[in-house]
Amino acid sequence: MTIKAAILGASRIAPRAFITPAKARRDIEIIAVGCRDIRRGHDYITAHDLPANAMSYEEAATHPDIDIVYNALPPAIHLTTILPALKAGKAVLCEKPFSMNAAQARRIGDAAIQNRALILEAFHYQFHDAFIDFKRRIDRGDIGEVFAFEGKFNVVITETPGELRFNRALGGGALMDLGCYPLHAARKLFGEPTDITARAEIYKTIDRNLWARMRCGDVDVTLECSMDEVYRGDPHVMIMAHGHKGALALKNFVSPQNGHRLIHLTSKSAARFEHKETPSSYRAQLDFFISAWRDLTLPAKAYPQDFVNQMKAIDTIYAACGMGINP
Numbered sequence: 001m002t003i004k005a006a007i008l009g010a011s012r013i014a015p016r017a018f019i020t021p022a023k024a025r026r027d028i029e030i031i032a033v034g035c036r037d038i039r040r041g042h043d044y045i046t047a048h049d050l051p052a053n054a055m056s057y058e059e060a061a062t063h064p065d066i067d068i069v070y071n072a073l074p075p076a077i078h079l080t081t082i083l084p085a086l087k088a089g090k091a092v093l094c095e096k097p098f099s100m101n102a103a104q105a106r107r108i109g110d111a112a113i114q115n116r117a118l119i120l121e122a123f124h125y126q127f128h129d130a131f132i133d134f135k136r137r138i139d140r141g142d143i144g145e146v147f148a149f150e151g152k153f154n155v156v157i158t159e160t161p162g163e164l165r166f167n168r169a170l171g172g173g174a175l176m177d178l179g180c181y182p183l184h185a186a187r188k189l190f191g192e193p194t195d196i197t198a199r200a201e202i203y204k205t206i207d208r209n210l211w212a213r214m215r216c217g218d219v220d221v222t223l224e225c226s227m228d229e230v231y232r233g234d235p236h237v238m239i240m241a242h243g244h245k246g247a248l249a250l251k252n253f254v255s256p257q258n259g260h261r262l263i264h265l266t267s268k269s270a271a272r273f274e275h276k277e278t279p280s281s282y283r284a285q286l287d288f289f290i291s292a293w294r295d296l297t298l299p300a301k302a303y304p305q306d307f308v309n310q311m312k313a314i315d316t317i318y319a320a321c322g323m324g325i326n327p
Contacts, residue, residue, distance in 0.1 A: 001027070002027060002028070002029050003027055003028045003029070003067050003068060003290065004029055004031050004065050004066050004067050004068075005018075005022060005028050005029065005030045005031065005032075005066065005067065005068045005069070005070065006030070006031070006032035006033070006034060006060040006061065006063060006066045006068075006069045006070070006090075007019070007030060007032070007033050007034065007052075007060070007069075007070050007072060008034040008057055008060055008061060008069060008070065008071045008072060008073050008081050009034065009035070009071070009072040009073040010033060010035050010037075010040050010041055010043075010044035011072035011073070013072050013095060014070065014072045015048060016282060017070075017072070017095070017122065017124065017282050018030075018070040018072070018093070018282070018286070019048055019050070020282070021280065021282045021283040021285075021286045022286065024283060025283075025286065025287075025290075028068075028286075028290075029051060030050045030051070030052050031051060031052050031053065031063075031065065031066070032052055032053055032054075032055055032059070032060040032063055032066060033045055033050065033052050033053075033054050033055075033060065034055060034056060034057040034058075034059065034060030034061060034081075035054055035055075035056075035057075036056075036057070038054045038055070038056075039054075040054075041054025041055070042054045057073075057077075057081045058081075058084050061081060061082075061084045061085035061088065061090065062084050062085065062087075062088040062090075066088075066090055067090065067091065067293075068090060068091045068092070068093065068289075068290075068293060069085045069090045069091070069092045069093070070092075070093045071085075071092060071093070071094045071095060072095050073095070074164050074170040074171050075097050075098070075099060075100050075170070075171030075176065076100055076169060076170045076171050078094060078098065078099050078100075078104070078108070079099055079100075079104045079107060079108060082094060082108050082111075082119070083107070083108065083111050085117075086108070086111040086112050086115050086117045086119065087111060087115055088115075089115055089116070089117055090117060091117060091118040091119070091289070091293040092112075092117070092118070092119045092120070093119075093120050093122055093285075093286075093289050094119060094120070094121055094122060095122045096121055096122055096123055096180055096181075096184075097121075097171065097176050097177075097180050097310070097311065097314065098121045098307040098310060098311055099307075099311055100171055100326040100327065101311055101314075101315050101325050101326045101327075102308055102311040102312040102314075102315050104311070105304075105307050105308045105310075105311040105312075106308050108304070108307070109304040109305065109307060109308055112304055113304075118289075118292055118293050119304055119307075120285075120288075120289050120292065121304075121306075121307045121310070122285060123180075123181065123184050124281040124282050124284070124285040125181065125185075125253055125254050125255070125256070125281050126184070126185075126188060127281055127284035127285045127287075127288050128256045128257065128275070128278065128279075128280070128281040128284055129256075129275040129278040129279075129284075130250060130253065130256035130260050130262055130274075130275045130278075131185075131250065131253060131256070133262060133273065133275065134239070134241075134248060134250045134253070134262060135188070135189060137248055137264065138189060138241055138243075138248065141245075142243075142245070142246070142248070142264065143241060143242075143243030143244075143245050143246040143247060143248050143264070143266075144243040144244035144245030144246070145218075145243055145244050146190070146219050146241045146242065146243045147218070147219060147220065147242060147243065147244065148219060148220045148221075148222075148241070148242040149186055149189065149190065149216070149219050149220070149221045149222075149239070149240070149241050149242070150221070150222045150223070150239070150240050150242075151181075151182025151183070151185055151186060151221070151222075151223045151224075151238070151239045151240075152182065152223075152224050152225070152236045152237065152238050152239075153178040153179060153181050153182055153224075153225045153226075153236075153237050153254065154178075154224065154225065154226040154228070154231045154235060154236040154237070155178065155226075155227070155231050155235040155236075155237065156227065156228065156229050156230075156231045156232040156235070157177070157178075157227035158229075165177045165206070165227065166203075166204060166206055167206070168205045168206045168326070169327070171326070172206045173206040173207040173208075173210075174200075174206070174207045174208055174209060174210050174225040174226055174227050175200075175207055175210050175212075175225055175314060175317060175318065176314065176326075177227070178225040178226070178227065179210055179212070179223055179224070179225030179317075180310070180314065181253075181254050182223045182225070182239055183212075183223055183310070183313055183314070183317075184310060185239050185253065186214075186216050186219075186221045186223065187216060187306075187309065187310065187313065189216070189219075189241070190216035190217040190218075190219045190221070191216050191217035192216065192309055192313070193214035193215065193216050193221065193313050193316075194214065194215050194216075195213075195214055195215045196212060196213070196214040196313070196316045196317055196320055197212065197213050197214070197320055198210065198211065198212035198213070198317045198318075198320040198321045199211055199320075199321055200321040200323060202323070207318075207321065207323065208226065208227050208228060209224075209225070209226045209227075209228055210224070210225050210226075210317070210321065211223070211224045212224075212317050212320070214313075219241075237251070237252050237253065237254055238250060238251045238252070238253060239253050245266065246264065246265050246266035246267070247264075247265045248262070248263070248264055248265070249261075249262070249263045249265070250262050250263075251263070255281060256275065256281060257278075257280040257281060260274065260275075261273075261274060262274065262275075314326075
């Protein structure tokens, strides 16, 4: 069976996050690209050699031939573009962050359940073997009981005309674009956060640098994210867990296919591991998404509470910084 897919947004992320892994599977055909500017959609289709037609967001999201929808649009328009797809019964793979705030995430989650439609937030790193190995070592007690966790996503984001990450109204800011990754990892590993404190360096209404502390279960968590120029040529992208028997670090955890190191430290040794011959995080994510879509029991019983909880944590961090919740 050939799976018919639509992409919402002629975006920079879609080629590596969806188009390339979809073509590699050979059972997915991208037949629609939803765009605000139809002419740009035609150019995008030509540039990426897609057997697709350009159309409006809603036409692509609800087209009767479409099975799955990949939403690569800014967070500010996720709600209005996802709801029509879910109401039409389409499965949706949505780029992070899921929405602008928890209230929007709740509306999307309710629509998914009401229409028995699958939705997945695209935190692709969690499906790569490197992170799976990291989590496995923690779960089986390789470093003993974990008492602290730190996560960093610090990379330069250059301010250019139209750059959405410098526009809070569209869902910009360091936490929304970068810090959401280590926050998601902390939640996935140790549970939902409490006792959140945070501070941010504000630049033109967005958080250019942000630091947060919280408790996830019994673990003290510290997170930092930055879009600052200081990280040009020297990005810091890592997660690290500290236990009573040692520590475990995963460098470049977000896109491990581009080079990563899993380091296991004890008082007597340091071991390094890599997962080279393994699917990319994007391919692994797409494989998981398609498997979930084909499992007809999953959408009926799985409320997407995880996506709501992620946005609740982001709301709380922003409130702790004195920035208020995203509109």
